[in-house]
Amino acid sequence: MSKKGKSSLGRALIRDRMHKGARPDSFRHTTELKDGYDWSTNMQSITEQNDLDEFLATAELAGADFTAEKLNIRVVTELKPTGVLSEAEKKAQNDLYQQHKDSIRVPRRPYWDARTTPEELAANERESFLAWRRELAELQETEGIHMTPYEKNLEFWRQLWRVVERSDIVVQIVDARNPNLFLCEDLFAYVRETSPHKKCLVLLNKADFLTESQRKSWSDYFKNRKDELKVVFFSALEEAAAKDDVEEVSESYRDDGLISGDFIRLSVEEYSSALWTKDQLVHLFRTWHTGTKYKAGSTTVGLCGYPNVGKSSTINAITQCKKVSVSSTPGKTKHFQTIILCEDLILCDCPGLVFPNFVSSKAEMVINGILSIDQLRDHVPPVSLVLSQIPRHILEETYGICIPHPPEGEDPDRPPTSAELLNAYSYNRGFMTSSGQPDNPRGARYILKDYVNGKLKYCIAPPGIDQDEYHKYPPPKRSTPSATIPVHVRMTKERVLGTEDIDHEFFKDQIVKVGFKGRHLVKSGLTASGASIVGDKKHHKGKKREKLRRLHQHKDA
Numbered sequence: 001m002s003k004k005g006k007s008s009l010g011r012a013l014i015r016d017r018m019h020k021g022a023r024p025d026s027f028r029h030t031t032e033l034k035d036g037y038d039w040s041t042n043m044q045s046i047t048e049q050n051d052l053d054e055f056l057a058t059a060e061l062a063g064a065d066f067t068a069e070k071l072n073i074r075v076v077t078e079l080k081p082t083g084v085l086s087e088a089e090k091k092a093q094n095d096l097y098q099q100h101k102d103s104i105r106v107p108r109r110p111y112w113d114a115r116t117t118p119e120e121l122a123a124n125e126r127e128s129f130l131a132w133r134r135e136l137a138e139l140q141e142t143e144g145i146h147m148t149p150y151e152k153n154l155e156f157w158r159q160l161w162r163v164v165e166r167s168d169i170v171v172q173i174v175d176a177r178n179p180n181l182f183l184c185e186d187l188f189a190y191v192r193e194t195s196p197h198k199k200c201l202v203l204l205n206k207a208d209f210l211t212e213s214q215r216k217s218w219s220d221y222f223k224n225r226k227d228e229l230k231v232v233f234f235s236a237l238e239e240a241a242a243k244d245d246v247e248e249v250s251e252s253y254r255d256d257g258l259i260s261g262d263f264i265r266l267s268v269e270e271y272s273s274a275l276w277t278k279d280q281l282v283h284l285f286r287t288w289h290t291g292t293k294y295k296a297g298s299t300t301v302g303l304c305g306y307p308n309v310g311k312s313s314t315i316n317a318i319t320q321c322k323k324v325s326v327s328s329t330p331g332k333t334k335h336f337q338t339i340i341l342c343e344d345l346i347l348c349d350c351p352g353l354v355f356p357n358f359v360s361s362k363a364e365m366v367i368n369g370i371l372s373i374d375q376l377r378d379h380v381p382p383v384s385l386v387l388s389q390i391p392r393h394i395l396e397e398t399y400g401i402c403i404p405h406p407p408e409g410e411d412p413d414r415p416p417t418s419a420e421l422l423n424a425y426s427y428n429r430g431f432m433t434s435s436g437q438p439d440n441p442r443g444a445r446y447i448l449k450d451y452v453n454g455k456l457k458y459c460i461a462p463p464g465i466d467q468d469e470y471h472k473y474p475p476p477k478r479s480t481p482s483a484t485i486p487v488h489v490r491m492t493k494e495r496v497l498g499t500e501d502i503d504h505e506f507f508k509d510q511i512v513k514v515g516f517k518g519r520h521l522v523k524s525g526l527t528a529s530g531a532s533i534v535g536d537k538k539h540h541k542g543k544k545r546e547k548l549r550r551l552h553q554h555k556d557a
């Protein structure tokens, strides 16, 4: 009997035991109260209340204004749970963003000089930080702007302020697959406020994911921007792998800082779409800033960016040895690190920070590696977003699965639903729950991680460029089945679990049972002729098909 059923046995017993003698409906479970309040939804808000508590803990730092801070709080929930926006919604969001983009700022460090005591500075920092948070909360509340879950820990911003102050060149590292999502324009505005002599550079890392023409599109886009941001394309991964090939060249610039001939072909002023080597990057860092430096005789280069964009990998590629730990989990670097590369070049690795930015959904953050996949509670929106971007045949070829086609009456060209993909994927991998259902949350985590690490590749086009033209997929390698045959899947105790779509003719009209043999998922079936088959997922599918083929031949004969 359903838990929600009015005559649930558990509830009836509780009522009976607890309220003997009272009217039968005088005491109810909260979910039975028809008070217009959605209790099941509000269970969710407990976690959000935890966020609130966190906020209040920060607000408490403000001391006297604790109550006032409380009044300004509003927990902003996700606008669209599915994670996929229509064209009209995207346009509306973009208009809103253009209207308010100047208000989305990074917090500034308050003015200080030699006379400011450390206590005064700390108090001023807290005060201005809270004012900044209040402004952003108001913007979200009044304008309904959906923003990144920007960093709310003051300590992280303190680290950024220090990195900016001591850097002669501030490099913002962004993921080349979606540069504008990771780019914080206001960070550069802040850098220029601290000193007009500081240089700013956007490093489009993971550019190995981009083709030459895709890089050209982005380089043209940055060239035509009014703010004339300087950009370079880089692949920390490829540069780290290529370290042995360029050892000699690296030695040559380390000796005298001068590299002759064609070696330095690129200038940051040129807007080239070429991939930069680490040696070219180091040469740029050593020669670009010519004014007075923070540390006399050395150029300090600060590397900032979102978590997981590859700051540590870039530093490792440049330093040619593993000095900074690299992880696919966002937020690994917690404190800024200073690396003295050579006598005139110092690198400063800032912890990954989620900057305040305009974003369409939480799902977008997850698939871009900004939010942790392991802590994900609802896998449907990000998987739906992946499905809106990666074509069916690419998913089928990548995973060797067959995703069911839309049933009759539905748009045959619609992308698969998250359940269709995950059921097929989880069955195929043998990810099953103890009750025999496909373990879709587990399957989702694998698929989402594949998207983040580029196994499922998707790159976003610069504004004004047609996305379908920008990222074209190869045609399907093999013809996908035109129709699939639903086959009932049963447990050994004959309990029907659901249907599984199998593209093979031989499975027609047969009943397939599913069970576990040791740790392996075992399928057994009965063909139309009555001959039984047994297949172990661990064994090759080909063997099973061969066996079936022979059985059919035998039957036909």
Ligand SMILES: Nc1nc2c(ncn2[C@@H]2O[C@H](COP(=O)(O)OP(=O)(O)OP(=O)(O)O)[C@@H](O)[C@H]2O)c(=O)[nH]1
Residues within 6 Å of the ligand: 205, 206, 207, 208, 209, 234, 235, 236, 237, 238, 305, 306, 307, 308, 309, 310, 311, 312, 313, 314, 325, 326, 327, 328, 329, 330, 331, 332, 333, 351, 352, 353, 453, 454
């Ligand atoms: N394909 C590709 N992957 C990269 C590249 N650079 C980094 N990665 C991968 O991206 C992930 C994150 O790299 P990290 O260097 O740890 O990123 P980070 O910005 O230092 O991350 P935090 O410490 O969280 O701030 C790792 O799985 C890297 O292997 C690149 O150029 N190409």
